[in-house]
Amino acid sequence: MSPYAAFGLWFAFILANVALMLTLNRWLGPKPRPTALKLEPFECGATPVDTLNVKAVPIKYYAVAIVFILFDLETVFLFIWALGAQPLTGWLLATFGFFVFLLVLMLAYVWNSRLIEGVTE
DSSP states (O other): OOHHHHHHHHHHHHHHHHHHHHHHHHHHSOOOOOOTTTTSSOTTSOOOSOSOOOOOOOHHHHHHHHHHHHHHHHHHHHHHHHHHOOSOOHHHHHHHHHHHHHHHHHHHHHHHHTTTTTTOO
């Protein structure tokens, strides 16, 4: 059997399993009836204090989230590089040095722009 056929069978089995689970849940699962209390914005039973209590998130949190994702991805790339660099040569060390140099530049930019300090104010 070719690898593509095995993958196709495995994928078809997974899709059939998901369809079976969703169908069984629809047929056998609980069917709650909506009540006036259940349809309120808060399900805990407390009456809402303000109808528009949604506040905007400050933009500085988005910058922190983007910086976190960037550094998180850089860490993943470092682990992949460490696993792939088995015969450690001078070229691999040079690419690692360049990668770490870019990482330090990113950290210096974040430090100088004070992205992290603005959140704690």
